[in-house]
Amino acid sequence: DGGITQSPKYLFRKEGQNVTLSCEQNLNHDAMYWYRQDPGQGLRLIYYSQIVNDFQKGDIAEGYSVSREKKESFPLTVTSAQKNPTAFYLCASRPKRSSYEQYFGPGTRLTVT
Amino acid sequence: DQQVKQNSPSLSVQEGRISILNCDYTNSMFDYFLWYKKYPAEGPTFLISISSIKDKNEDGRFTVFLNKSAKHLSLHIVPSQPGDSAVYFCAASPGAGSYQLTFGKGTKLSVIP
Numbered sequence: 628d629g630g631i632t633q634s635p636k637y638l639f640r641k642e643g644q645n646v647t648l649s650c651e652q653n654l655n656h657d658a659m660y661w662y663r664q665d666p667g668q669g670l671r672l673i674y675y676s677q678i679v680n681d682f683q684k685g686d687i688a689e690g691y692s693v694s695r696e697k698k699e700s701f702p703l704t705v706t707s708a709q710k711n712p713t714a715f716y717l718c719a720s721r722p723k724r725s726s727y728e729q730y731f732g733p734g735t736r737l738t739v740t
Numbered sequence: 741d742q743q744v745k746q747n748s749p750s751l752s753v754q755e756g757r758i759s760i761l762n763c764d765y766t767n768s769m770f771d772y773f774l775w776y777k778k779y780p781a782e783g784p785t786f787l788i789s790i791s792s793i794k795d796k797n798e799d800g801r802f803t804v805f806l807n808k809s810a811k812h813l814s815l816h817i818v819p820s821q822p823g824d825s826a827v828y829f830c831a832a833s834p835g836a837g838s839y840q841l842t843f844g845k846g847t848k849l850s851v852i853p
Contacts, residue, residue, distance in 0.1 A: 631783075658839065667749070669829060669843035670784070685840075717783050727772045727833050729841060731783030 630654070631732035633718050638737045640712075648703045648735045650718030658721040659701035660729060663687065663714045670717060676701055705737065712739045743767045744832050746844035754852050759817040761847050763830030766811065770842075771835030775804060775815050778827045778846070787828075788815070792835075820851045 631652045640646045650659065658677050662670040672685030676695040690709025695701050701720075705712045715736050719729040745764045753759045763773075771792045776784035790797040790804045790813065797804050803816045817824055827848045831841040 633783075636781075662843075667845060669744070669845040670841075671843075672840065675840070715781075719783075721839060727774060727789065727835075727839055727841070728786045730786065731776075733783050734781065736781065 631718060631720055631730060633716075633732040633735050636733065636735060638735055640737070640739050642739055643707045644739075645704055645706050646712075646737065646739075648705065648716050648718075648737065650701045650703065650732060651699055652701075652718075652720045652732075653699060654720060654722065654730070655698070656720035656722050656730070657698070659695070660719040660721070661685075661691070661693065661701070661703045662717040662719065664717060664734075665714050673703065673716075705739075712737060741766070742844075743770075744830055744842050744844040746828075746830055746847045748847050749845070750848040750850070752850045752852060753820045755822060756819045759815075759820045759824065759849055759851070761815040761817075761828050761830075761849065763813045763815075763844055764811055765813075765832050767832070767834070767842075768811070769834040769836075770832040772833045773804070773806060773813050774831045774833075774841065775802075776829045776831060776843075777824075778829060784829060817849075820849075822851050822853050825849055825851045 660675040661673040674693040676682035692704045718732040774789040775787040778784040827846040830844040
């Protein structure tokens, strides 16, 4: 069945290491998004991509990088330049140009020590 | 500057009663509004939306009201059920070709049996 998968569910890394979070969707959605959620905070947009091989920075892109080589995949790399990387990361996709609803994956909890 | 505000971090309601979750926005360009429901350690799920050309949208137990002049929207859940206990996020989009969402910080609803 169709959906958005994020792996792994929990991820632990040492400070100074880059880490890549996976996001895959088989919904044939064009647009994909990465958000970060911190305790007591809303979702903040990191990066988004409307089509393959194109992506734009969101509100908090510093210390992150993405790629969109395939329609189904939108991996997020948290680099060592991100000052506070510990957070809950959510990937989302949106079906078509005229639709506002975004559909979310289950999230990845990243802990950096 | 927070453009979407949910001023109540938490709300407790008795089972069977009405739950009213509020959301205020400051950006008059916002044209489309959505509510999401989120359980702990899971991704948000889309609940209901409303376009600025309407003042009410209803879907089963859920109704969203929009007051454009006051820049205020509310989500009504009636009757409330224990399974409704979750964090509810309000989100807004400027429309006009932009499908980015700006989220509020969320309101944690607890429905007491």
